[in-house]
Amino acid sequence: MADAAGRLTKLAEEVLGCPLPVRIRAWDRSESGPPGAPTLVIKNRRALRRLLFKPGELGLARAWVAGDIDIEGDLYAALDVLAGLIWERGTAAPKPRRAAALRALARPEVRSAARELLSLSGLPLPPAPPAEEAGSRRGPLHTLLRDKESISHHYDVGNDFYALVLGPSMVYSCAYWESPDGTLEDAQRDKLDLICRKLGLKEGQRLLDVGCGWGSMVLHAAREYGVRAVGITLSEEQATYARKRIAEAGLADRIEIRVQDYREIHDEPFDAISSIGMAEHVGRSLYAEYASALYALLKPGGRLLNHQIARRPLEDEEAYHVDEFIDRYVFPDGELAPIGRTAGALEDAGFEVRDVEVLREHYALTLRRWVANLENHWAEAVKLTTPGRARVWRLYMAASALSFERNKIGINQVLAVRTPESGAAGLPLRPRAWQG
Known part of the structure; x- marks a missing residue:
């Protein structure tokens, strides 16, 4: 994938509807984003598959725990700018932002970019969750x-x-x-x-x-x-x-x-x-x-x-x-x-x-x-x-x-x-x- 970082930045900004506040460095050594900002390092294509099969926080979490992505620079600064875009701990996702993201995903150009990423991310199979993830839990809570x-x-x-x-x-x-x-x-x-x-x-x-x-x-x-x-x-x-x-x-x-x-x-x-x-x-x-x-x-x-x-x-x-x-x-x-x-x-x-x-x-x-x-x-x-x-x-x-x-x-x-x-x-x- 030529210029993977640039393509990923473009897709993220299409979905979020705003400039990406971090820099991206991809596995092909390409970089994109504001100079001097904390850098999100995407080490391999498996990270993309995790995000494609589990969009949002869980996909990001699995990629982080598995070491497929990393932060270069100040971790607190990176989390500070990403928190408002991805999650706010312990609260429901703001409905307007969620609705905007869904509208963005419905646009033809975004769907096209997602299909392109899927085709170039390797085998179209979801990676297994990291071993540190809690196993499936069934039945009533808090027995x-x-x-x-x-x-x-x-x-x-x-x-x-x-x-x-x-x-x-x-x-x-x-x-x-x-x-x-x-x-x-x-x-x-x-x-x-x-x-x-x-x-x-x-x-x-x-x-x-x-x-x-x-x-x-x-x-x-x-x-x-x-x-x-x-x-x-x-x-x-x-x-x-x-x-x-x-x-x-x-x-x-x-x-x-x-x-x-x-x-x-x-x-x-x-x-x-x-x-x-x-x-x-x-x-x-x-x-x-x-x-x-x-x-x-x-x-x-x-x-x-x-x-x-x-x-x-x-x-x-x-x-x-x-x-x-x-x-x-x-x-x-x-x-x-x-x-x-x-x-x-x-x-x-x-x-x-x-x-x-x-x-x-x-x-x-x-x-x-x-x-x-x-x-x-x-x-x-x-x-x-x-x-x-x-x-x-x-x-x-x-x-x-x-x-x-x-x-x-x-x-x-x-x-x-x-x-x-x-x-x-x-x-x-x-x-x-x-x-x-």
Whole structure:
């Protein structure tokens, strides 16, 4: 194919109805597009077949994960200019843009160009999806078995890999920054301590950490506040790692780690519950059950700290869909909800919502640090997993950082209380007293 880059640029601009904001370099070494712009490198014709057989985000995702396409230059800059043209994470595609794209595809010259690309892209067969893609899932969402499989897909990719990305804290949720120049470890410690203070933890109390990850929250709460703690996760690898950390810290008599679903807990009530970055896995259809289950697990006067990513509300909530890259490669079956819906579900379950703190900018800073950790240890990360898996995490975290920065998604800590009949919630009179 002579001048493949020029032809691809022309086709893209016909479909999008605007100039392409990135430069294209094709496998035939041809280049096209604005000089100095981030360069989309199309390494082989297989990338075209992926896009032709799965137009849009899924085709692009498969080409990226397989290494058929790459970005040369600033990844964040490239994603920033492409996001508005291709996807906006966690939202439905704007109808006017979708309609314009369909009209463009109906034009004879565009159909002709597409046929030309198809004829020159090699064998007219769709390439197999990369091995890192989640397998087909059937049946109802969020059964106990399906949720366990989804969690395993994301978290059971190797504790050593996560240690490279997350650093010594082993905390896989938004940190709490005093300054952008601070260290990731300090910011994660400050986040855990903020949660402990919001929960009002005291020595001898019993804490449940739902979605405990690698045990960082229960370790901090037991070591610094003297609580007894139960942490639950659906990841066998996380549980093994957490138990080892707890034993090494000499806290095995005060912390228990279980591989258990929140729907399977039948303990005596807890004094406090933390749920940090777990509720995104629950699903819209089960959120009321989730809120009611946690309410039932708290003593009267007990507090819940729900730390959760939120999306922006849509005019038509039925139009919401999880983007295909996230669903196939990152968080299978994960769903986001607006903060209002989350707070409403907690109140419907009986909770009194007492405080909401927005940490959107904090998550953007956290994600950029994780991306830097991955890039700085790229060869080792690839060795520990696969090149495709490392590419998934790099794209996912960089795109997520931009989504937080652009206010496309947010992150909130909701403090809720199972307020007793007396009405005495036990919180300080002055708000935010826990911030010190």
